[in-house]
Amino acid sequence: MSFYGFARSIVYGILKPFYRIEAIGRENIPKEGGVLLCANHIHNFDPPVVGIMAPRPISFMAKEELFNVPVLGKILPHVNAFPVKRGMSDREALRTGLKVLKEGKVLGLFPEGTRSKTGELGKGLAGAGFFALRTDADVVPCAIIGPYKAFSRLKVVYGKPIDMKTLRENKASAEETTEAIMQEIRKLIERYKKN
Incomplete structure (x- = not known):
């Protein structure tokens, strides 16, 4: 078993029963090929929660500061996370993200760029649109409902x-594309919040 698989099984065993996590629509993640998975961000545990419930391994962008945290910083690269500098255009992170998608893997993103303090969906940053337009990856919206x-x-x-x-044919901007992705996340939140 890979380290990712090992870590996933441990985290799954802890978080799933503790938060009684229910996954809906796992079959919507294509079984192969590049996938850009875009989710809302309401808690620090969002990346592991989305990761353990998905049927495929996910590479997440994580804020650079986390890689300086003792122990965690050593684990992150082994669970497919890579650093991104917040608040600026990080070319290295963009290149890494494109590489993940072009290799037919799953890239996980939180388009808001930071955790929502209110739990409400915020405005998405252009990064999600950038990846969606620069590759032919499937774009899958994801809603975490607390x-x-x-x-x-x-x-x-x-x-x-x-x-x-x-969007690709009309040469939409990265901002417009991100907004279209955020609308789909919003629809999922509204639809499943009630149930």
């Missing part, structure tokens, strides 16, 4: 891949 409270039930909803054809 709260993160012990034994209270947390939902992770993977939506159907977004039809990117029109």
Whole structure:
């Protein structure tokens, strides 16, 4: 078993029962080929929660500071995370993200760039649109519907891949494309929050 698989099984065994996590729409993640998975961001545990419930390994961009944290910084590269400098255009992180998608792997992103303090969906940054337009990866929206409270039930909803054809043909901007992705995440939140 790979380190990723080992770490995933341990984290799954802890978080899934503790937050009573329910995954919906796992079948919407294509079994092969590049996938850009875009989720809302409400808690520090979002990356492991999205990762353990997905049917394929995910490479997440993580803020650079986390790689300086003792122990965690050593583990992150082994669970497919790579650093991104926040608040500036990080060419190295963009190159790494494109490489992940072009190699037919899954890239996980939180387009808001930071955790929502209110739990409400914020504005997405252009990065998600950049990756969606620069590759032919499938773009899958994901909604994390809380709260993160012990034994209270947390939902992770993977939506159907977004039809990117029109946006790509019309040469939409990265900002417009990100907004289209955020709309799909918003629809998932509204649809599954009630259930």
